[in-house]
Amino acid sequence: MSTSHVVVIGSGFAGISAATHLAAKGNCTVTLVEKNNSPGGRARKFEHQGFVFDMGPSWYWMPDVFERYFAHFGKKPSDYYELLRLDPSYAVVYGKDDVLDIPADLGAFRSMLDSLEPGAGKNLDKFLAQAKYKYEVGIHDLVHRPSRSLFEFTSPRLLLDMIRMDIFQSMAKHVRSYFSNEKIIRLMEFPVLFLGETAQNIPALYSLMNYADIALGTWYPKKGMHEIIKGMVSLAEEKGVKFRYQAEVSQLLIENGKATGVQLSTGEILTADIVVAGADYHHVDQKLLEPPYRNYSAAYWDKRVLAPSSLLFYLGINKRLSNLRHHNLFFDEPLGPHADAIYTRPRWPEKPLFYASVPSITDPTVAPKGMENMFLLVPLAPDLEDSEDMRETYYHLIMDRLEKITGQEIRSHVVYKRSYAHQDFKSDYHAFKGNAYGLANTLMQTAILKPSLKNKKVSNLYYTGQLTVPGPGVPPSLISGHVVAKEVMKENNL
Numbered sequence: 001m002s003t004s005h006v007v008v009i010g011s012g013f014a015g016i017s018a019a020t021h022l023a024a025k026g027n028c029t030v031t032l033v034e035k036n037n038s039p040g041g042r043a044r045k046f047e048h049q050g051f052v053f054d055m056g057p058s059w060y061w062m063p064d065v066f067e068r069y070f071a072h073f074g075k076k077p078s079d080y081y082e083l084l085r086l087d088p089s090y091a092v093v094y095g096k097d098d099v100l101d102i103p104a105d106l107g108a109f110r111s112m113l114d115s116l117e118p119g120a121g122k123n124l125d126k127f128l129a130q131a132k133y134k135y136e137v138g139i140h141d142l143v144h145r146p147s148r149s150l151f152e153f154t155s156p157r158l159l160l161d162m163i164r165m166d167i168f169q170s171m172a173k174h175v176r177s178y179f180s181n182e183k184i185i186r187l188m189e190f191p192v193l194f195l196g197e198t199a200q201n202i203p204a205l206y207s208l209m210n211y212a213d214i215a216l217g218t219w220y221p222k223k224g225m226h227e228i229i230k231g232m233v234s235l236a237e238e239k240g241v242k243f244r245y246q247a248e249v250s251q252l253l254i255e256n257g258k259a260t261g262v263q264l265s266t267g268e269i270l271t272a273d274i275v276v277a278g279a280d281y282h283h284v285d286q287k288l289l290e291p292p293y294r295n296y297s298a299a300y301w302d303k304r305v306l307a308p309s310s311l312l313f314y315l316g317i318n319k320r321l322s323n324l325r326h327h328n329l330f331f332d333e334p335l336g337p338h339a340d341a342i343y344t345r346p347r348w349p350e351k352p353l354f355y356a357s358v359p360s361i362t363d364p365t366v367a368p369k370g371m372e373n374m375f376l377l378v379p380l381a382p383d384l385e386d387s388e389d390m391r392e393t394y395y396h397l398i399m400d401r402l403e404k405i406t407g408q409e410i411r412s413h414v415v416y417k418r419s420y421a422h423q424d425f426k427s428d429y430h431a432f433k434g435n436a437y438g439l440a441n442t443l444m445q446t447a448i449l450k451p452s453l454k455n456k457k458v459s460n461l462y463y464t465g466q467l468t469v470p471g472p473g474v475p476p477s478l479i480s481g482h483v484v485a486k487e488v489m490k491e492n493n494l
């Protein structure tokens with residue numbers, strides 16, 4: 001059998017996963033090209049005078065997905081990084097002196113719910129039993145399907161499973177059928193924010209995220225999330241993947257309906273038998289391909305519901321902070337108006353909810369001694385006008401609340417500050433409308449309704465990553481790389 005050469009575009013979780021699965025197969029060579037000067041895509045890191053910042057993901061959920069990824073190659077996560085389970089998992093801040101520490105222990109979590117709403121603990125058991133079932137069918141089966149045809153989903157058992165998984169009911173309705181206390185409802189609805197929409201527009205199938213949160217726990221890789229990328233790159237290189245950084249693809253080369261390679265912005269041409277695009281799907285489809293080869297029209301892309309963009313601050317603070325946990329969700333303002341500003345009438349929100357992560361509370365290696373590493377995130381509508389002035393206004397708005405609620409001076413102790421928003425997502429990742437997390441997992445953008453992982457007009461061009469199946473987030477991106485690699489192997493007899 002002859003050897004095929006695969007070019008993978010993009011070194012995010014999905015691109016590295018696809019490249020590693022293909023290279024491990026043995027009868028193809030793989031080159032991965034990345035425009036930036038380091039791997040990881042949205043999960044890159046940077047350092048400044050002893051502060052080590054993870055640039056994107058900070059929540060390590062679904063540890064079983066990572067275990068399965070490494071086990072596929074005869075490895076374990078612990079071969080590459082050390083995991084700690086956080087306890088409390090995170091804190092939810094409803095206001096000053098009104099904070100819930102979410103315990104890692106299920107019994108303690110149940111008691112906490114009972115203290116908020118008598119009987120809620122019992123309802124939690126029923127809610128979680130169903131969520132566990134969804135997790136098992138969803139994460140162990142559904143997300144591994146390439147979703148290229150409805151026939152993949154028509155077995156009687158699967159149809160029955162899908163009905164049992166409330167695919168047509170909203171998450172908001174589902175949660176309210178078990179709980180009535182407002183704090184519990186917000187807590188239970190929080191995980192779907194990772195999927196890029198509000199609980200009203202996310203199918204109740206995704207209560208599987210609550211199972212991931214409450215039963216499987218919140219974990220942290222020592223030295224930060226980028227350690228996962230480091231481990232994956234090391235494994236990929238062991239399998240023979242050649243990484244090329246500062247190698248930006250400017251065009252896909254097509255002849256007679258087949259990709260023959262990619263052209264880099266330097267003019268260099270890399271030939272290929274197969275191309276797997278792990279860069280943002282819209283960018284590849286609309287910018288790297290000539291119109292006749294595009295899978296979708298500009299109008300199609302414009303109608304997609306994107307997951308939010310974000311305003312981020314990476315802060316170095318020259319003292320230890322109190323009244324904060326590793327992960328802190330500031331739900332001290334109502335979600336409704338902020339959600340409206342993201343999804344209904346896109347604008348900068350008047351009173352944003354925000355998230356603060358302080359990994360140095362758990363891990364002394366990410367900040368100099370006696371100091372703190374802080375990451376702030378405000379979810380925003382994609383495609384907003386993003387200016388320095390606006391970022392600064394929001395910095396002070398959030399800091400005012402953060403200082404007031406936690407009862408300490410923070411701003412005057414900030415010795416390093418970097419902001420990051422729409423413009424940066426566009427220039428660093430070619431992100432469509434400056435999105436942070438890809439496409440939202442609404443019902444109309446699930447499975448076969450997502451942008452397809454295969455180009456319909458170019459027979460050897462495939463896509464992977466958070467804008468195709470199964471969706472946004474680190475575990476789905478890892479799975480996306482595996483799903484596309486299996487399709488490539490199957491269709492090309494690798």
Ligand SMILES: Cc1cc2nc3c(=O)[nH]c(=O)nc-3n(C[C@H](O)[C@H](O)[C@H](O)COP(=O)(O)OP(=O)(O)OC[C@H]3O[C@@H](n4cnc5c(N)ncnc54)[C@H](O)[C@@H]3O)c2cc1C
Binds near residue numbers: 039464466471474
């Ligand atoms: C701020 C933030 C917080 C998040 N928090 C979490 C979290 O806590 N937990 C979680 O599970 N998920 C989280 N996510 C989501 C998660 O990080 C993403 O879903 C995942 O990393 C996407 O991986 P990917 O491989 O699809 O894309 P990317 O990571 O974007 O990788 C695509 C790569 O393609 C490269 N590229 C683009 N164009 C070209 C080109 N022309 N030539 C060559 N290379 C190119 C880019 O530089 C990039 O490296 C977060 C995301 C963000 C932004």
